[in-house]
Amino acid sequence: MKVAVLGATGMVGRTFVGLLEGHPWFKVEKLVASERSAGKRYGELVEDAPEEFREIEVVSLGEFLKDPDVDLVFNALPASISREVEERLAEQIPVFTNARAHRYDDDVPILVPEVNPGHLKLIEVQREKRGWNGFIVTNPNCSTAVLTVSLAPLVEFGIKRVHVATMQAISGAGFSGLSALAIQDNVIPLISGEEWKIENESRKILGRLDGKGITPAPFEVSAIATRVPVLHGHTEAVFVELERGSVEEIRGAFGAFDPLKELDLPSYEKPLVYTDVPQPRLHRDRGRGLTVTVGRLEESGSAFKYVVTGHNLVRGAAGGSLLNAELARRLGYI
């Protein structure tokens, strides 16, 4: 299948490109970026670009939209311009997007393939309602992706409430998103819009698809989001109240969580590994960035507490989106 990556020179776009190197199903045909980058070779623009793609000539978004001519689009453009671009492309082509533009639409799934694969069915609603040949599948915000992978095995114990404090990496803010002078030797407990996203996206992802839409999960999620001086890897301290379950049972459920193993997706890795002390620098690259590391599980009063860490650019963005596409293909949606 011929694939295009939109926003291919940004942080998330580069991660898409890196993950698509040597992919058995998806062949990168077009790398799309801003007018300024158009006409340059990708290797000129991205110093550590994979050999395979260094010679590809980057095209501008305007040029690309005139004649996409690919079978699949991965979108890493900013949210501000994504809504229109995605809708136009989805008329003909499946779009897997990291942008938040359509995440909260009733007929668009926020997909974490190991967590809510069934939500892919929304594609049918979407096509019917919008008359598209293609479709849009979003992945969640990076913190939500890491969180929901750790919450999925807890669903069977009856989640009643979640309190989560995030310690998010610098690269989550984009290449120039954060001034060194702001974050060095500091913690910044403000990431605009992030807490709302975590609270609402996770409830949609863990919600129930019935008929034509998703009913958000009925439990409360409350988040405090902070930025810390770490390059990559979001770490989250989680307090969760459950209907039932013991530390042993939960630990067992964490360890056993491997729901898509049988599907043999090309990029699939065990999504969750338990380690005594999860740490972003040590564990962010586990499973080529797709494995989330959970640990420090303890019962504490009426709640359980644990810590989870995962790669924000891979599990939390490009890698999750790629898995979404692989799942969609395996399940026959593309």
Next chain:
Amino acid sequence: MKVAVLGATGMVGRTFVGLLEGHPWFKVEKLVASERSAGKRYGELVEDAPEEFREIEVVSLGEFLKDPDVDLVFNALPASISREVEERLAEQIPVFTNARAHRYDDDVPILVPEVNPGHLKLIEVQREKRGWNGFIVTNPNCSTAVLTVSLAPLVEFGIKRVHVATMQAISGAGFSGLSALAIQDNVIPLISGEEWKIENESRKILGRLDGKGITPAPFEVSAIATRVPVLHGHTEAVFVELERGSVEEIRGAFGAFDPLKELDLPSYEKPLVYTDVPQPRLHRDRGRGLTVTVGRLEESGSAFKYVVTGHNLVRGAAGGSLLNAELARRLGYI
């Protein structure tokens, strides 16, 4: 009053010495450290020692104990050797200590002067029970100090439960406590014993003194403690459930909290200031390190959430202990 500082060359000891420069009530007579440092001038051992104390000859603990000859002791020794040393000194001399050795004794207060000044009355129980002329007053663990200053104004709203995730500074681990290779570009969600301390010390501090002991506060406190690459200043993300109260009322209570203002203690600073986005590097030195900064208060589902940051070596250790001594003197205990 003649004062000795035990452990004067460590991180907390230096902070004591710095705060005692030019103190109107307490005159540093003795700086006590290990055998290895004994006989050297303080200025040789501590590059940035205040001019006032540079020429003082450091004495060894053994030497000091033979003939303390001071009116008051500040203790910054490690917990391991503090129990015995403190008990021996307290027979004659008031001891204000940062060590945890006696914190959990029934007749020893963990004092945060703005939060539980009434607990000083335990001194009487202590003297009676132990037959001492002196006494022991402890300050809490650094994270607990910062947390309880922010919880004190919430007591009137009926605290039901507290979930707190800490992001603690490197200096909390002592000068050589943490390898650079461990913490650089990382978050380490394990600080040995810390969570237990936060959970139990805060309930003792906010507990009720009746007759001869303290009944811990009846609410749950659950903590996840992490270390982040910040030099000084512990930051804490707090979820608190209350019986009643609104964001406006709580914000008002934070702003109004200034309980010892009238006592005119020499080192007193407003203990709590509300700021939109509290940040350790920007706010740790507020009020010469004694002011805790709180912000980001929001209602979130059934809980309120906020962030608080404060200087772990000052508010969380030496500064808190010094305020304890000032309060004890003002109230006539010394």
Next chain:
Amino acid sequence: MKVAVLGATGMVGRTFVGLLEGHPWFKVEKLVASERSAGKRYGELVEDAPEEFREIEVVSLGEFLKDPDVDLVFNALPASISREVEERLAEQIPVFTNARAHRYDDDVPILVPEVNPGHLKLIEVQREKRGWNGFIVTNPNCSTAVLTVSLAPLVEFGIKRVHVATMQAISGAGFSGLSALAIQDNVIPLISGEEWKIENESRKILGRLDGKGITPAPFEVSAIATRVPVLHGHTEAVFVELERGSVEEIRGAFGAFDPLKELDLPSYEKPLVYTDVPQPRLHRDRGRGLTVTVGRLEESGSAFKYVVTGHNLVRGAAGGSLLNAELARRLGYI
């Protein structure tokens, strides 16, 4: 004297304002910033502004130029707009500027007051040539300021050649000048234009004023400039070849360097202190940021080597400029 600070909300501007708090000679009358900031109180724009200036209403540059009405201007505007602004102001008012716009003009001194106070005489040339009532005095680039303070005591030994590698702090790039993702866990050996400035400004500063201009010092200066993950404080590794002198003599000259002591300038601090191991975090605030720390002096083959560190925003920018103004006043130029 009534004073204006141009560019008062940037990194260097804030440093000017901080240093002018309670100044015995200079009273801040006007704080000038961009159109966007105009009309706001300074305390709204700069969180940690000194109490004294919080209520001052910031004026726009356009507004200010219409009617400066001050006796002295400190300029912290970017170089790009400084040339014209400074020339217009200098027609009537003395301008002390951190911008590089006029540094390389024949009749404008680059002044480090302890190093080349005699160059102030260029003011006379300037006034005569340009017909101004005011004048322009520049301070050097931050790395050059630190370097030349350490080179000045070596002049008597006959400087033949200087090789210097700088390790410069983040704040030298301005508040948003450097992305956290670029510098975290990294060294960036490229600071645009910096090496040229160090090489040429230091030779002008150490040059000889004869008649109407300055002949640059006859020795070679070669610089490699790098950025390191340090907040404030530029550190420089210096190799210097001398005509004569021993380690003891040079060390003595470093220690004795205190040339303006007798002038009793309000902000003056000993400009150079020798310490075994100079380090930016430990020593940048020495002498309120005006003292440069030198150390590790050794003879090594045909050269001497040493390390020097100093505060880039104070000694290397606003503080140096303020000392320039104080010297100019003491010497009767204003």
Next chain:
Amino acid sequence: MKVAVLGATGMVGRTFVGLLEGHPWFKVEKLVASERSAGKRYGELVEDAPEEFREIEVVSLGEFLKDPDVDLVFNALPASISREVEERLAEQIPVFTNARAHRYDDDVPILVPEVNPGHLKLIEVQREKRGWNGFIVTNPNCSTAVLTVSLAPLVEFGIKRVHVATMQAISGAGFSGLSALAIQDNVIPLISGEEWKIENESRKILGRLDGKGITPAPFEVSAIATRVPVLHGHTEAVFVELERGSVEEIRGAFGAFDPLKELDLPSYEKPLVYTDVPQPRLHRDRGRGLTVTVGRLEESGSAFKYVVTGHNLVRGAAGGSLLNAELARRLGYI
């Protein structure tokens, strides 16, 4: 060939083990560490140990020395105990060591295979003189390794003098070698013994082997060594005076430097790559850590200046030593 790694749990030892994973010539038979680690599986001691070695039971040094039974030893023990251990082993077995214990012996080469492969001939001197069946080959100190790879292509231009300022990574100090509180937000311009090593080892490496010993290269090397807050990768700012040559010629020599290409060593990578702005975080892993990155070459007065960066644990330690062993085998010494 059966191989043992001594000091297998330290920073350099782990790097040896990582590089030996799947090695076509060398099979790790024994992992040797302290008494404390003996008896444990390697995977228990080193979280990220390669799968291949996780189950190997670590043996103590004492146990190992009783019956080494391997064909080759890689030594990553501390210098303090290495002298005796290496001499005892070398009686029978070739030893490739990162320890400095024997580096300065007349009959022991400090080998950088791309730089001074001919020095391997000292093995013959060594065997004859000491009556050993085995031998000792050392690799240089980490900073020297990076420096000499960049100097080797300059030899043809006649090196007259070298001034080098290093910015060295934290991991060069070993796992617990450096306190986070010391280096965070700081530069520490003191690394004990390092400058002497750089100055002397580089002259030995670039020296001439004649008859039975090495005459150090006749040029001066002067070094200032600093530690910076970077995890891995030493960066060096180099000023070099040459007899002849232009920027173009030198740049060409840097680019062409690939001396052992024909030998087809299993771990060989191009040793030197020219990049505009070499940076430790971006380039330390080039060529799996064996490639040194050079850039910023300019002529500056009577010298040339450039910047070079390379991985201190790979190129500067274990990787260099492994290449030494591969070269020795290819040339028939083992």
